[in-house]
Amino acid sequence: MTVARVTLPDGKTLEVPLNSTCADVARKIGPRLAKDAVGCFWNGELCAMEQRITGDGQIRIITKGSPDAVLLIRHSAAHLCAAAVLELFPDAQLGFGPPTAEGFYYDFVVKEPFTPDDLARIEAKMRELAALGLPFERKELDPVAAGKELRRLGYKLKAEYLEELKLKGDVISFYVNGNRFSDMCRGPHVASFGAIPAFKVLSASGAYWRGDASGIPMQRIHGTAFPSEAELKKHLDLVEEAKKRDHRKLGSELDLFSFHEEAPGFPFWHAGGVVLWRELTGRGTTTTTATTCTSWRRRTAPSP
Ligand SMILES: [Zn+2]
Numbered sequence: 523m524t525v526a527r528v529t530l531p532d533g534k535t536l537e538v539p540l541n542s543t544c545a546d547v548a549r550k551i552g553p554r555l556a557k558d559a560v561g562c563f564w565n566g567e568l569c570a571m572e573q574r575i576t577g578d579g580q581i582r583i584i585t586k587g588s589p590d591a592v593l594l595i596r597h598s599a600a601h602l603c604a605a606a607v608l609e610l611f612p613d614a615q616l617g618f619g620p621p622t623a624e625g626f627y628y629d630f631v632v633k634e635p636f637t638p639d640d641l642a643r644i645e646a647k648m649r650e651l652a653a654l655g656l657p658f659e660r661k662e663l664d665p666v667a668a669g670k671e672l673r674r675l676g677y678k679l680k681a682e683y684l685e686e687l688k689l690k691g692d693v694i695s696f697y698v699n700g701n702r703f704s705d706m707c708r709g710p711h712v713a714s715f716g717a718i719p720a721f722k723v724l725s726a727s728g729a730y731w732r733g734d735a736s737g738i739p740m741q742r743i744h745g746t747a748f749p750s751e752a753e754l755k756k757h758l759d760l761v762e763e764a765k766k767r768d769h770r771k772l773g774s775e776l777d778l779f780s781f782h783e784e785a786p787g788f789p790f791w792h793a794g795g796v797v798l799w800r801e802l803t804g805r806g807t808t809t810t811t812a813t814t815c816t817s818w819r820r821r822t823a824p825s826p
């Protein structure tokens with residue numbers, strides 16, 4: 523096979539020589555698209571336009587200003603977060619750090635869980651690194667050289683992961699930010715750490731290496747990033763409002779239902795809650811004696 527068949531979002535296909543890049547595909551579709559492309563999804567994976575095409579697949583190109591373009595900002599912020607963590611916690615092991623619909627996260631193996639004070643220091647370090655600019659520079663290595671580079675960097679988990687994939691003849695891309703940070707990654711990113719317009723570190727939670735609960739425990743730092751400070755503030759305000767309206771908080775405050783350690787995720791309906799639920803659903807009558815959390819074992823509770 524010397525050509526790859528690329529399927530576009532509208533179902534049309536085009537053929538490109540093997541080892542063409544996604545940028546070559548965009549150019550083949552049209553010069554305007556090639557100019558506006560900032561990244562793409564290749565077979566569903568977020569990739570830089572430099573991604574090489576080594577077989578048939580599907581492409582969706584992300585253009586400047588499109589809703590998906592925020593993923594570049596968030597993905598770049600995840601790198602910035604990892605760079606800050608490694609500067610403050612040099613023994614930390616890196617897991618993965620993808621963008622998400624609401625922001626980004628990055629997983630780390632650390633000796634102690636991150637405290638709120640740690641998170642504030644990490645965000646401050648992110649701002650310090652962002653102020654230095656530090657462009658994202660792509661470098662491509664073959665799988666053997668990439669494994670060596672990961673071990674040189676001290677990224678043991680990533681090195682093991684790469685070896686497990688047993689890749690042959692593939693190009694593995696790294697993104698380097700000056701002499702401060704380097705990470706194995708498909709991209710795409712904004713131009714530099716300094717080009718992330720607005721970001722915030724939000725919280726930390728427990729996680730496991732590659733989601734395996736019997737595996738290595740990790741700490742996941744959650745954050746978010748937006749194209750402007752105004753959009754970041756709007757998002758944070760909405761999150762605060764949502765917290766005020768969290769059904770778990772309201773249910774307890776209004777004496778409607780409660781949750782208990784004995785049955786995680788199971789709502790224990792209080793008398794008022796049962797009345798309200800019956801009124802809303804039209805099931806049963808409000809005059810029936812309400813079931814309370816003291817008699818939860820005798821019935822099945824509706825889920826709030
Ligand atoms: Zn990346």
